[in-house]
Every structure is written in structure tokens, then in C-alpha cells.
Amino acid sequence: MHFRYDGANPRTIARYGALAVGALVVLSLLFGTGYTIDQKNVGVVSRFGAFSRTAGPGLHFKLPWVESVVEYSTATQQVAIQKSEVFTADNQGVNVTMLVQFNVPDGDVQNLYEHVPFYEQRIYTLANDRMKSAFGRRQVSDVPSARSLIESEIKADVAAQALKLYGIEVSEVQITDLDYTEAFRHAIDMMTRAKAEVTRSEQLRQQAVIDAERQQIAAQANANAAVAAAEGEARSIRAKSEAEAAATRVKGEAEADAIRAQAAALGASPNYVTYTQARRWDGRLPATILGSQPVPMMTMPVMGPMNGH
Incomplete structure (x- = not known):
């Protein structure tokens, strides 16, 4: 089988060209009119470069070759x-x-x-x-x-x-x-050390204050104890003195009562002195008589004749 090429037919070329252009137009219409905006985006539709409208998320359509779309994110x-x-x-x-x-x-x-x-x-x-x-x-x-x-x-x-x-x-x-630069680091290091020293000094000061307060509390406690002991001893001495004074007073009152009783007895009976001497005599005469001191004599009551004599 043999083919014969008679040359390009202008009508055929024109027909195929028209088909190709038509196909391009259809494709451009299909793919150039629809567009999609993603979530958290907003589309700006411009016509020949000038702002036309905005479009939210979803499928949209625009004029091919005339309109274009720029998306802006509304997310952070x-x-x-x-x-x-x-x-x-x-x-x-x-x-x-x-x-x-x-x-x-x-x-x-x-x-x-x-x-x-x-x-x-x-x-x-x-x-x-x-x-x-x-x-x-x-x-x-x-x-x-x-x-x-x-x-x-x-x-x-x-x-x-x-x-x-x-x-x-x-x-x-x-x-x-x-x-930081090296100078900056050096300055920060010096500042950190200075702050550490200040902090340490403050801690030592606070510790000294605490120790002083403890010593003050201990001294106050010792002083209170000493005062309490002194007060207790004073109360003891006072109580003892009061007791002795009371005993002396009672003893004196008793002796006074005895003297008053003796005086009352003496006034009531003249023989009370003789009676008292007789009670105190032990039956012996004095062993020594000095000078012209008389021999003590006791008046004895005359007893009546005894029966049978």
C-alpha cells in the first residue's frame, strides 16, 4: 500500500487550528474560573489589578483572564x-x-x-x-x-x-x-557577685539578729528565774519571821497572862509568896552564908497537938 502526500490543505489546517483554540478556551474556562480558599484564609479578588471583593473559605468562581485572587492568612x-x-x-x-x-x-x-x-x-x-x-x-x-x-x-x-x-x-x-558581648558578660558577672555578697551579708546580719534575740530571751529568762528565786526566798524569810514573831507574841502573851494570874493570886492571898517559896525549896539549907546574911527561915504553920500525945 502506498500513500501519496498532496501537500497541506489550508482548510484542514484552519479546521484543526480552530479545534485547538476551542480546546484551549474550554480548558481555560474550566480551570481559570474556579478557585478554592483554604480555611483560616481570606481571598482578595482583583479585576485588572484593582480590588473587587473578598472571598471566604470554600469554592468560588471568577472571570478568566480578567480577575485574579490573592490569599491572606487570618491565622496567627x-x-x-x-x-x-x-x-x-x-x-x-x-x-x-x-x-x-x-x-x-x-x-x-x-x-x-x-x-x-x-x-x-x-x-x-x-x-x-x-x-x-x-x-x-x-x-x-x-x-x-x-x-x-x-x-x-x-x-x-x-x-x-x-x-x-x-x-x-x-x-x-x-x-x-x-x-551578650564580652564586656556585657563581665559586667553581669561582677553584678552577680556583688548581689551574692549583699545577699550573704544580709543573711549574716539576720543570723546575728536572731542570735542576739535568742541571747536576750535567755538572759531575760535567767533574770526572771533569779527574780522568782529571790522573791521566793524573800517570801520564805518573811513567812519564817512572821511565824517567829507570832510565836514570840503568843509566848509573851502567855507569860503576861501567867504574871497577871500570879499577881491576882498574890493580891488575893498574902501567903501566896510563902507558898511559892515552899514549892521551889528542895529541902536543903544553903551551903555558904556570907557576911551577916541571915539564915533563911521558913515560917511553918503551927500544927495542933497530935492525937495520943
């Missing part, structure tokens, strides 16, 4: 500032790494599309500038203890400016790393 986003050099008020350099988290509100994507096409870079520049300003207000020795406060100041400044200029909400600012 972040920019990282890697080892940006800042200087403190006393001209000490620090390399800071910081993260800034932010959100793009659904209703602000038109403003971003029309006026802030590179908003991530704007947030980066703003945060870096506020960070340098915050560190520049502090001495090198204050940075470690004021780290949280510095973060709060940066966040407040960046959040206020980002919302005002771009309509972007800043939710978090975090300093993740501080790379």
Missing part, C-alpha cells in the same frame, strides 16, 4: 528577628533574637492589599525599631532583671503602632535569646 502569624544588634544606655552591645506574633482581621485585608502589600516586612521593621528603643533606655546591669518588662514595653509599642498604621493585631512579643 509570626515574624522572627534574628540576632539584631542593640545598644544599652551605657553603650553596651547585645544581639537580640525576638519573635512577634500577630493576626490579620478578616475585614482589613482590603487595606493590606491596597496599601501594605508587604505587611510582614513592615511588622519586622517596626518591632526591630521598638526593640532597640526599649534596650536603649536601660543600663547594661538592668537588662537581665528587666527582661520581662522590656518585652511588655516592646509589645505595647508595636501593638499600638501596628493597629494604627496597618490594622494588624499584635498578640505576643517574646525575646528568645540575648547574646
